[in-house]
Amino acid sequence: MTQLITLATPWQGSEGARHGVQTSPLVLPVWRDMATGSDFLEGLFAPEAGPVAAEFHLVFSYQRDEGRAHTASDGTVTLSSMLPVRAQARATSVFGVEASHTGILRHPDSLAWVASLLTDAAAGD
DSSP states (O other), X not given: OOEEEEESOOTTOBHXXXXXXXXXXXXXXXXXXXXXXXXXXXXXXXXXXXXXXXXXXXXXXXOOOTTOOOOSBXXXXXXXXXXXXXXXXXXXXXXXXESOTTGGGTOHHHHHHHHHHHHHHHHHO
16 A cells, blocks of 8 residues: 655644745745645645545654743644644554654654554555
């Protein structure tokens, strides 16, 4: 079976992208897609999008807040954007790693998790 493995994906968008779309004289197309509330993001989990044609593995990152009154995030993307109920409901697995948004790409736990998913998939072929 085909697999989709996502890492620290802002399923509910990025306020930074939304701000860029609203204020920048030069707007990158990806900002429009990743802006909070974009048509692209809303369409990903719309009922008419149909079932996921792959095993979907949702890997998210988080950082401890150290007592500050900030929104729970990985330093870039909020947990609420990475873990909306509609994405979790479609996921085959959900796995969290204590890391920054870019740190997840080199964290031993996320690397081991992704490697195990790929190994399991290869063994099943």
